[in-house]
Amino acid sequence: MIDRLSQGLLFITLRLGRMLLVILVVLVGTFLLLRLAPGDPALTMASAAGLDDPAYVERLRHEMGLDRPLPSQLASYLGGVLQGDLGFSHRNQTAVWALIAERLPATLLLLLSAFVLSSVAGIGLGVLAASSRQRSGRLDRVVGVVALLLYATPAFWLALLLVILFSIALGVLPAFGMESVGAGLRGWAHAWDVAQHLLLPCVSLSFVFLAVYVQLTRSAMLEAFTQDFVRTARAKGASEQRVLLAHVLRNALLPVTTYAGLQLGQLASASLLVEVVYAWPGIGRLLYESLEARDYPLLLGVFLVISVLVLLGNLISELCCYLADPRLASGGAQ
Incomplete structure (x- = not known):
């Protein structure tokens, strides 16, 4: 019985560890794919609002963190996820x-x-x-x-x-x-x-x-x-x-x-x-x-x-x- 219980605990532990690793890969992969995709989210949001002022677009990019280096953006996002913060939706003006x-x-x-x-x-x-x-x-x-x-x-x-x-x-x-x-x-x-x-x-x-x-x-x-x-x-x-x-x-x-x-x-x-x-x-x-x-x-x-x-x-x-x-x-x- 004890041996069966230890095997079961090991089974669950290994599966949970694999889950965390897959989640990390998904987070990093999707983040990089979206960031490397063509187009500018700040420009898209400004165009939808009818505002094409370069200064306004640049301010949006700063608020969204898009003007920072890519590794810094990734580290900041992963740190927020670890704390339970999935980010902020600027389009909806509320937390994700x-x-x-x-x-x-x-x-x-x-x-x-x-x-x-x-x-x-x-x-x-x-x-x-x-x-x-x-x-x-x-x-x-x-x-x-x-x-x-x-x-x-x-x-x-x-x-x-x-x-x-x-x-x-x-x-x-x-x-x-x-x-x-x-x-x-x-x-x-x-x-x-x-x-x-x-x-x-x-x-x-x-x-x-x-x-x-x-x-x-x-x-x-x-x-x-x-x-x-x-x-x-x-x-x-x-x-x-x-x-x-x-x-x-x-x-x-x-x-x-x-x-x-x-x-x-x-x-x-x-x-x-x-x-x-x-x-x-x-x-x-x-x-x-x-x-x-x-x-x-x-x-x-x-x-x-x-x-x-x-x-x-x-x-x-x-x-x-x-x-x-x-x-x-x-x-x-x-």
């Missing part, structure tokens, strides 16, 4: 963290909803397809065709189609935003209003990943059906339901769990287009707005938060695999 904290709950709600929908529905359809393959195989073919169509459909194109169908043609679901503006709803009425606004973005974001879950679960289960432990369980008189759930599905979930951690990173990137299409007030739309305005501190802050979300998803995935299969203990700590 305040802007991100305001938008982050909406993004987390969208990401978690899409994650739950795609994983639960995808695993369920994968189980149905694999179990059907053991019998007639008709349902397996239908699920396979549907999964292929969903995987080949771009998320932004599906989002536009859903808006046209359910919002414009049928008028049953709202097309834009997170809640009804000026409605003043409270309690369950407000929750129902948010859920209605969430449905279309969630479906648009989750369908591609749902198809991957279907194929992964189906392939892993079909492979598990051919293993010796399944034949042994059947020889001992275990029911087909117990073989399916306790033996086949349990072993098939390991590759699915690994993909689930990677999915968070893909969800974070795919949510950018979905949030723009639906005007969803999350950090994906904030990233688009800051990129359009060349707001470097805000861009760096959003990149940092997305990187942390991706790395946390990967860490949770690795921990789930570690707990599901004790044989990973020796290899996971290396």
Whole structure:
């Protein structure tokens, strides 16, 4: 027990150390890429305000720290991040963290909803397809065709189609935003209003990943059906339901769990287009707005938060695999 606990602590410590190293590389890499990109954020901001006075532009560059040497800018930024300061958005005249904290709950709600929908529905359809393959195989073919169509459909194109169908043609679901503006709803009425606004973005974001879950679960289960432990369980008189759930599905979930951690990173990137299409007030739309305005501190802050979300998803995935299969203990700590 003590040896297992020490291996687990070493596993977590090494993963956390790797996370910090990746975050440092992301911070330095994105900072240098943005600073070396053509264009002047101060000039862009001055032009947007209708002021092209060189003295005003130079004052803006001084306030934004752009007139300092690049190594000094990088050291100052990294020092601020270590103290929890992500910088100041001169375009919005507020702290970067305040802007991100305001938008982050909406993004987390969208990401978690899409994650739950795609994983639960995808695993369920994968189980149905694999179990059907053991019998007639008709349902397996239908699920396979549907999964292929969903995987080949771009998320932004599906989002536009859903808006046209359910919002414009049928008028049953709202097309834009997170809640009804000026409605003043409270309690369950407000929750129902948010859920209605969430449905279309969630479906648009989750369908591609749902198809991957279907194929992964189906392939892993079909492979598990051919293993010796399944034949042994059947020889001992275990029911087909117990073989399916306790033996086949349990072993098939390991590759699915690994993909689930990677999915968070893909969800974070795919949510950018979905949030723009639906005007969803999350950090994906904030990233688009800051990129359009060349707001470097805000861009760096959003990149940092997305990187942390991706790395946390990967860490949770690795921990789930570690707990599901004790044989990973020796290899996971290396």
